[in-house]
Amino acid sequence: MKFNGTLHRYNDHHVAFEFEPTGLPNALIMIGGMTDGLTTVPYLANLPHVMEPLDYSVVQIQMKSSFIGWGTTSVKEDVEQIKQLIDYLKSSEGGNKNKIVIMGHSTGSQDVMQSLLSISDEVEAGILQASCSDRECFPLFASDDVVAELNSRAKKLLDEGKAEEMLPREFMAYTNNTPVTVYRWCSIMLPGGDDDFFSTDLPDDALTRTFGKISKPFLVAYSGADEFIPKEIDKPAVLKRWESFSNPxxxxxxxxxxxxxxxxxxxxxxxxxxxxxxxxxxxxxxx
Structure with a gap:
């Protein structure tokens, strides 16, 4: 499939793609999930035509964490690069965009959540699509014993101060052959990690610190047949709980x-x- 638009270099090493129609006064920044890169999110092809009547160009960001880079980065590092793109898009070189809305698919929703909690003044609103828990989907692909063993080994290394070390190759069997640091594994796979925004077993105080602190409009679009959400999870109940902690x-x-x-x-x-x-x-x- 061919995509027309404008490729922007928003810092020395990363680019963002503005889909046609380009040059609209506002921008919707699209943030992909794990293993995503430019144009890989399935519904992106038609999204620009949905946004055109609203005067928003669709701009997909490429970051250090794109494709297989997610294993050696963090949501906080992603947000730093999202901020760089926002600054660029608001500049004359980037098109003097007025309003910026951010949208995340899958793990990109974690970036949206972190952005809404830390750089909310930079955006008008956020959209979280397919905001499922990586921690809760891991047991869909590995036995409880394997999950417990790998998490225990990673946690031990983290406690030893080896957060930036690469995990052994056997961990890659569960990461689509992506190299992963001790920190990123623990952030995603352990309760209360920096990536753990959407697990359904989070305590009330955790949701108070996340959903309860959002001070910009946000939309949660939860996939009804999401293959990465365990079948026993009651999706409407999850949304109702998140809503209960959010400012109406x-x-x-x-x-x-x-x-x-x-x-x-x-x-x-x-x-x-x-x-x-x-x-x-x-x-x-x-x-």
């Missing part, structure tokens, strides 16, 4: 389960539901 001034009424949507929302009918939620979200808050 900022929780979008469009938040909800996207019926029939896989993790990447590959289904055309599910994509239409997602696009409609996004459009109504922008209208709801006059973004």
């Amino acid at each position: 001034k900022y929780w979008s009424k469009q938040s909800g389960v996207v019926a029939g949507a896989s993790h990447g929302v590959k289904q055309p009918e599910a994509q239409k539901i997602l696009y409609e939620k996004i459009s109504q979200f922008f209208q709801e808050f006059s973004l």
